[in-house]
Amino acid sequence: MDKILVLDFGGQYNQLIARRVRSEHVYAEIKPYNKISAAEIKAIGYKGIIFTGGPNSVYEETSPHVNRDILELGIPVLGICYGHQVMAYTLGGTVTPGYEKGEYGKTTLYTSGSPLFKDIAKISICWMSHRDMVSNLPEGFVSIAKTDRCDVAAMENREKRLYGVQFHPEVTHTEFGTEILRNFIFKICGCSKDWRMDDFIEQSVERYRRELDGKKVLLALSGGVDSSVAAMLLHRAIGSSLYCVFVDHGLLRKNEGDYVEKTLGEELGVNIIRVNAKDRFLGKLAGVTEPEKKRKIIGSEFIHVFEEEARKLGKIDALAQGTIYPDVIESGKGDSAVIKSHHNVGGLPSVMDFKMIVEPLRELFKDEVREVGVKLGIPSDLVYRQPFPGPGLAVRIIGEITEEKLDLLKDADAIFREELDKTAERASVAQYFAVLLDTRSVGVMGDSRTYGYTVALRAVKTDDFMTAEWARIPFEVLERASNRITNEIKGITRVVYDITSKPPATVEWE
Numbered sequence: 001m002d003k004i005l006v007l008d009f010g011g012q013y014n015q016l017i018a019r020r021v022r023s024e025h026v027y028a029e030i031k032p033y034n035k036i037s038a039a040e041i042k043a044i045g046y047k048g049i050i051f052t053g054g055p056n057s058v059y060e061e062t063s064p065h066v067n068r069d070i071l072e073l074g075i076p077v078l079g080i081c082y083g084h085q086v087m088a089y090t091l092g093g094t095v096t097p098g099y100e101k102g103e104y105g106k107t108t109l110y111t112s113g114s115p116l117f118k119d120i121a122k123i124s125i126c127w128m129s130h131r132d133m134v135s136n137l138p139e140g141f142v143s144i145a146k147t148d149r150c151d152v153a154a155m156e157n158r159e160k161r162l163y164g165v166q167f168h169p170e171v172t173h174t175e176f177g178t179e180i181l182r183n184f185i186f187k188i189c190g191c192s193k194d195w196r197m198d199d200f201i202e203q204s205v206e207r208y209r210r211e212l213d214g215k216k217v218l219l220a221l222s223g224g225v226d227s228s229v230a231a232m233l234l235h236r237a238i239g240s241s242l243y244c245v246f247v248d249h250g251l252l253r254k255n256e257g258d259y260v261e262k263t264l265g266e267e268l269g270v271n272i273i274r275v276n277a278k279d280r281f282l283g284k285l286a287g288v289t290e291p292e293k294k295r296k297i298i299g300s301e302f303i304h305v306f307e308e309e310a311r312k313l314g315k316i317d318a319l320a321q322g323t324i325y326p327d328v329i330e331s332g333k334g335d336s337a338v339i340k341s342h343h344n345v346g347g348l349p350s351v352m353d354f355k356m357i358v359e360p361l362r363e364l365f366k367d368e369v370r371e372v373g374v375k376l377g378i379p380s381d382l383v384y385r386q387p388f389p390g391p392g393l394a395v396r397i398i399g400e401i402t403e404e405k406l407d408l409l410k411d412a413d414a415i416f417r418e419e420l421d422k423t424a425e426r427a428s429v430a431q432y433f434a435v436l437l438d439t440r441s442v443g444v445m446g447d448s449r450t451y452g453y454t455v456a457l458r459a460v461k462t463d464d465f466m467t468a469e470w471a472r473i474p475f476e477v478l479e480r481a482s483n484r485i486t487n488e489i490k491g492i493t494r495v496v497y498d499i500t501s502k503p504p505a506t507v508e509w510e
């Protein structure tokens with residue numbers, strides 16, 4: 001399989017670059033700029049290298065630099081933004097600080113003939129985000145594009161197949177960004193389109209059938225997308241030798257535990273051991289109001305229940321996890337970067353000694369995981385579900401968690417989701433749910449006084465969940481949800497809508 005290496009200099013778009021390449025059916029992987037040598041790159045046999053952007057200036061002492069050997073391997077390189085500057089600098093060119101303002105945002109680009117710009121308009125729009133710029137080209141290079149402020153908006157050494165662009169072809173604001181990346185990976189690097197999810201599934205199934213032959217494999221199923229897809233993939237490979245322990249802590253959304261069990265277990269045949277541990281969890285959570293304490297209790301109780309179940313199964317040879325690619329990518333921002341240790345279900349047992357860890361999705365981005373899930377026959381409403389926190393509804397019940405409050409919240413949340421799901425707005429909202437407050441207030445129904453709980457509805461728009469904007473969903477949806485919640489659920493007398501963004505708030509209330 002042909003591979004492209006994305007060498008990461010700390011740019012915010014590093015994952016996007018790899019995803020763009022993969023969406024062309026060419027496998028791309030990200031490595032920090034200082035964690036792979038020229039010899040390793042050669043040995044792995046990458047067909048091309050992309051240097052990402054980054055926040056630094058090449059002349060700063062602490063800036064990431066690249067070993068010249070990498071540029072002399074004879075493998076095509078495309079430098080983007082900082083990657084373009086670092087290429088010029090390393091090969092003897094000059095980079096100078098941008099005059100006063102630099103260039104930011106949509107900018108008119110004038111290109112000249114180059115394989116990189118084959119079949120794209122001579123004048124187009126590109127996305128710029130830089131202060132420094134290449135002012136003197138390295139030997140053997142020519143400028144192949146300019147803007148009104150930047151003479152070397154792109155450069156090439158065609159003979160050595162080295163290319164640099166000051167702008168960002170990976171973002172959609174660059175009019176011909178996709179074509180430029182395609183020209184690089186296909187025309188310049190000569191890659192074939194051989195990264196396909198069907199092949200990935202087939203190869204993975206074959207591989208795990210071989211590697212896990214005769215082995216007993218344990219998987220912690222949370223009901224979330226990643227662990228469900230991992231379970232389904234391994235189920236294809238080893239069938240009933242895969243034991244999926246599904247710890248139902250009782251804090252899932254309404255009917256969710258049953259839905260997961262029915263869909264994956266009964267309909268798709270995955271070997272699921274469901275542990276109904278609601279009483280255990282609620283017992284441990286009784287009287288606890290402090291958010292962090294709730295999370296810790298749920299995390300450690302989860303491990304206890306999981307371990308107990310695992311022990312009942314006797315000797316286990318391997319533990320499977322739904323780790324995905326963004327969980328394992330190291331950042332290229334500095335020497336101190338470490339791999340995140342990722343646990344899908346609120347922390348997996350570190351005390352259990354597994355000789356073998358199986359992570360069938362560790363090469364995939366989230367959208368690829370979803371594609372695999374659908375291809376494996378998992379219904380799309382399960383695969384495209386909104387994110388749900390590991391500690392579940394516990395972080396959406398303010399104050400003490402009781403069974404009564406849990407039931408009220410499940411019903412209110414189901415109504416709100418159902419109402420928003422009926423509308424077109426749903427497509428643009430990333431997460432939407434209800435929160436049960438600890439505050440009670442007076443109401444009136446018929447001629448009687450009521451005194452019940454308050455529910456807050458929350459809906460946010462976001463791409464990365466690091467920041468989020470409260471969603472301007474139509475008043476009619478809020479009105480319908482509010483009417484239904486107060487009419488259908490005895491015990492809730494008031495509904496409010498959360499109009500805080502993140503920051504300063506977080507998405508969840510606890």
Ligand code: XMP
Nearest residue numbers: 387388389390391431465502506507508509
């Ligand atoms: P916050 O509240 O931090 O949430 O703005 C950002 C995103 O993360 C989810 N979230 C969690 N997911 N375990 C998880 O697996 C957790 O403990 C947890 N806390 C928050 C939240 O639902 C949102 O999508």
